[in-house]
Amino acid sequence: MTRPALSFEFFPPKSLPQSFRLWDCVTALAPLAPDFVSVTYGAGGTTRKLTHEAVQAIGAQTGLDVAAHLTCVEASRDETLGIAEEYRKAGVDRIVALRGDPPKGAGRFVARPDGFSGSVDLVEALAGRGFDVTVGAYPEKHPDAADHSADIEHLKRKLDAGADTAIxxxxxEAETFFRFRDACEKAGIDAPIIPGILPVENWAGTRRFAEACGTSIPQVVADAFETAERDGGADLLATALATELCDDLLSGGVEHLHFYTLNKPDLTRDVCHALGLTPGVSLQNVA
Structure with a gap:
């Protein structure tokens, strides 16, 4: 088995202590030689400046290929494309293009009259300007979608509009991804789809996040975390479950793993090490 590609997602810091945490996370995971790293964008574009600063700093200080998240919420077309061009000037040609969450309390997304109508419109504009565009994908139904078929149709429209890959x-559960991958193939989607992995740092927070984005939680996983938290073994359980999930995905033909780090590197690094992915070591070397 060849070494899979890796990528890591970070979020921009909002304070000096968070800046140190981000940098600690980047330096801890950089030796794993990720294919790229990405920096998120706050709801309603609230971290626009911070995202740009973090993208520039990581690229300049580490030489890593950095992808910048970009949304079209609460911004005109000119403002959004202006931000994209600022990234290009900073040497960033990879954009993770998302519709974005509306600002807190705003309810559902409403496009501005002078803004992009949604992610498909945004992707088409970015691809037309020569950016390497990555988009989001939902292996389970998006809360705003009519059904799962509508999700897949929407993903196909984004890829047809010029996106190169999806995360x-x-x-x-690995079967969730495999069912989604099969459904995408049936719909005529042949672009790479990268599974997003979230090692559970905080079970209560993960449950809230799962409910908000439509991720189903197997009862056995919920029960296991409730027991592990009582017994002080939550990190060990999180590492074991994420490692098993990644191993199942790799055995099923997945060639790239994308980790949501939450700017906390330890679990992600532990999972990679458990898979035999250490600096300078491939899966072939440990087989």
């Missing part, structure tokens, strides 16, 4: 929302 999924997190999930707990």
């Amino acid at each position: 999924t929302q997190f999930f707990f």
Whole structure:
């Protein structure tokens, strides 16, 4: 088995202590030689400046290929494309293009009259300007979608509009991803779809996140975390479950793993090490 590609997602810091945490996370995971790293964008574009600063700093200080998240919420077309061009000037040609969450309390997404109508419109504009565009994908039904088929149709429209690849929302069972991958193939989607992995740092927070984005939680996983938290073994359980999930995905032909780090590197690094992915070591070397 050849070494899979890796990528890591970070979020921009909002304070000096968070800046140190981000940098600690980047330096801890950089030796794993990720294919790229990405920096998120706050709801309603609230971290626009911070995202740009983090993208520039990581690229300049580490030489890593950095992808910048970009949304079209609460911004005109000119403002959004202006931000994209600022990234290009900073040497960033890879954009993770998302519709984005509306600002807190705003309810559902409403496009501005002078803004992009949604992610498909945004992808088409970015691809037309020569950016390498990655989009989001939902292996389970998006809360705003009519059904799962509508999700897949929407993903196909984004890829047809010029996106190169997709990264999924997190999930707990490999079969969830495999069913989604098969459904995408049936729909005529042949672009790479990268599974998103979330090692569970905080079970209560993960449950809230799962409910918000439509990720189903197997009862056995919920029960296991409730027991592990009582017994002080939550990190060990999180590492074991994420490692098993990644191993199942790799055995099923997955060639790239994308980790949502939450700017906390330890679990992600532990999972990679458990898979035999250490600096300078491939799966072939440990088989």
